[in-house]
Amino acid sequence: MRPRRGPVHQENMVIVGCGHAGARAAQALRTNGWHGGITLVDGEGRTPYERPPLSKAVLKGESEAEDAPLFPADFLAKNDIHVLKGVAAAAIDRPTRQLRLSDGGSIAYHRLLLATGAEPRNLIVPGADLPGSHTLRSADDAARIFPYLRPGAEIVIVGGGLIGLEAAASATVRGCKVTVVEAGPRPMMRAVPAELSHEVRLFHESKDVRFVLGRQVSELEGDGRVRCVRLDDGTVLPCTAVVISVGVSPRTALAEAAGLEIDNGIAVDRFLRTSDPFIYAAGDACAFEQVSGPRMRLECWKNAEDQGTLAGRNMLGSDEAYVPLPWMWSDQFDRTMQIAGQAGGSAEDVRRRCPDSTLLIYHLDKDQMILGISGFGSIREVSRGVRMGQLLMERGIRPGRKALADPEFDLRSLAKAAVA
Numbered sequence: 348m349r350p351r352r353g354p355v356h357q358e359n360m361v362i363v364g365c366g367h368a369g370a371r372a373a374q375a376l377r378t379n380g381w382h383g384g385i386t387l388v389d390g391e392g393r394t395p396y397e398r399p400p401l402s403k404a405v406l407k408g409e410s411e412a413e414d415a416p417l418f419p420a421d422f423l424a425k426n427d428i429h430v431l432k433g434v435a436a437a438a439i440d441r442p443t444r445q446l447r448l449s450d451g452g453s454i455a456y457h458r459l460l461l462a463t464g465a466e467p468r469n470l471i472v473p474g475a476d477l478p479g480s481h482t483l484r485s486a487d488d489a490a491r492i493f494p495y496l497r498p499g500a501e502i503v504i505v506g507g508g509l510i511g512l513e514a515a516a517s518a519t520v521r522g523c524k525v526t527v528v529e530a531g532p533r534p535m536m537r538a539v540p541a542e543l544s545h546e547v548r549l550f551h552e553s554k555d556v557r558f559v560l561g562r563q564v565s566e567l568e569g570d571g572r573v574r575c576v577r578l579d580d581g582t583v584l585p586c587t588a589v590v591i592s593v594g595v596s597p598r599t600a601l602a603e604a605a606g607l608e609i610d611n612g613i614a615v616d617r618f619l620r621t622s623d624p625f626i627y628a629a630g631d632a633c634a635f636e637q638v639s640g641p642r643m644r645l646e647c648w649k650n651a652e653d654q655g656t657l658a659g660r661n662m663l664g665s666d667e668a669y670v671p672l673p674w675m676w677s678d679q680f681d682r683t684m685q686i687a688g689q690a691g692g693s694a695e696d697v698r699r700r701c702p703d704s705t706l707l708i709y710h711l712d713k714d715q716m717i718l719g720i721s722g723f724g725s726i727r728e729v730s731r732g733v734r735m736g737q738l739l740m741e742r743g744i745r746p747g748r749k750a751l752a753d754p755e756f757d758l759r760s761l762a763k764a765a766v767a
């Protein structure tokens with residue numbers, strides 16, 4: 348192995364993946380007093396960026412991927428964080444604590460973080476690799492899809508999850524005719540309660556998005572590029588391009604080849620340590636131990652943000668357990684959706700309809716304690732309602748179903764009273 352030239356430090360913290368979790372870990376290492384080397388191995392070869400805008404502002408043509416960088420322009424240089432741009436991690440040599448790189452080099456690590464993210468799944472049907480058929484995970488993917496989104500273009504979105512619906516909204520805003528094909532009976536089935544999903548669907552339909560539910564794609568057909576999508580009931584949907592958003596798989600190959608435990612992701616304990624105590628994992632790639640129940644893997648921005656930061660601290664010996672505080676959002680057209688806490692498995696759901704038609708749903712346990720909140724509507728009302736629900740939840744306040752359902756009732760006064 349050829350040792351890599353770079354900044355000379357006694358000890359080096361090495362992070363594989365310069366996405367959200369990797370970037371936040373690097374920041375946390377430096378801000379929590381690590382004076383040794385920090386090296387980010389960035390397989391993508393771009394200035395590290397946020398992914399959420401890709402399916403929103405970037406596809407709408409309102410901004411570029413570079414407009415949402417993960418670090419301020421001078422942050423890396425100022426903090427002496429070394430980025431190996433466009434170099435992938437190829438293998439981990441655990442006995443010697445060396446990371447082998449795609450360019451033939453190698454780098455020693457004091458601690459290693461695997462923040463390798465997730466890989467979009469593709470369809471396993473004939474024609475899935477035809478030009479014009481794309482998955483959406485990276486800035487390069489968004490740049491490939493963007494030129495197809497012209498007024499009048501027929502765009503088929505396969506998969507009615509968060510990214511599929513955001514892409515559907517962005518394509519519609521750009522004047523495309525959009526059809527969403529979803530195998531389940533409703534869109535966003537995994538992520539949101541049925542009532543909210545119904546609300547989202549009606550809203551998309553009011554903007555002329557067409558849904559084909561309960562159907563699977565059997566083939567993509569074309570002559571040099573995709574021309575139509577054939578469904579399992581024989582329906583043929585003509586198209587200019589196809590965006591496939593049927594979920595992601597955690598990127599575990601590097602960890603697996605190194606003999607680390609895998610359990611629907613890189614398996615970590617509550618401190619985000621893998622089965623090798625010198626190696627940590629965070630973000631979409633990792634499946635973490637919970638206080639009770641099976642390991643859990645989350646695929647959202649907040650999780651990558653919190654786990655990346657915590658992994659950085661724990662690599663320094665902080666030994667703090669990860670306690671997920673689930674929160675996710677999605678922007679579709681001029682509406683936003685947020686889900687905080689636990690939206691499934693509630694004993695009762697109480698709906699609150701705001702005057703501007705925003706729908707908030709409070710998910711309660713059998714003792715009327717708030718377990719979670721979901722909302723879809725204006726950014727102002729959703730943010731306010733969800734934040735208020737989080738406060739009530741944190742403070743253990745039970746407003747009761749009447750107060751929760753009444754948009755005139757000031758929930759803030761209850762939260763304030765509990766602190767006073």
Ligand SMILES: Cc1cc2nc3c(=O)[nH]c(=O)nc-3n(C[C@H](O)[C@H](O)[C@H](O)COP(=O)(O)OP(=O)(O)OC[C@H]3O[C@@H](n4cnc5c(N)ncnc54)[C@H](O)[C@@H]3O)c2cc1C
Pocket residue numbers: 363364365366367368369388389390391397398399400401402434435436437462463464465483484485510598601629630631632646647648649651674675676677678
């Ligand atoms: C289009 C899109 C829209 C989204 N919108 C939302 C949203 O609205 N709300 C929300 O909560 N979440 C959203 N998310 C999810 C959120 O962005 C992800 O959960 C988050 O980016 C995960 O961060 P990560 O660091 O775990 O993985 P990633 O951001 O995927 O970063 C992993 C990085 O590791 C690199 N890598 C992998 N293997 C190697 C290797 N061997 N060597 C070197 N580098 C490697 C990859 O190239 C990648 O750059 C969205 C995601 C996408 C794709």
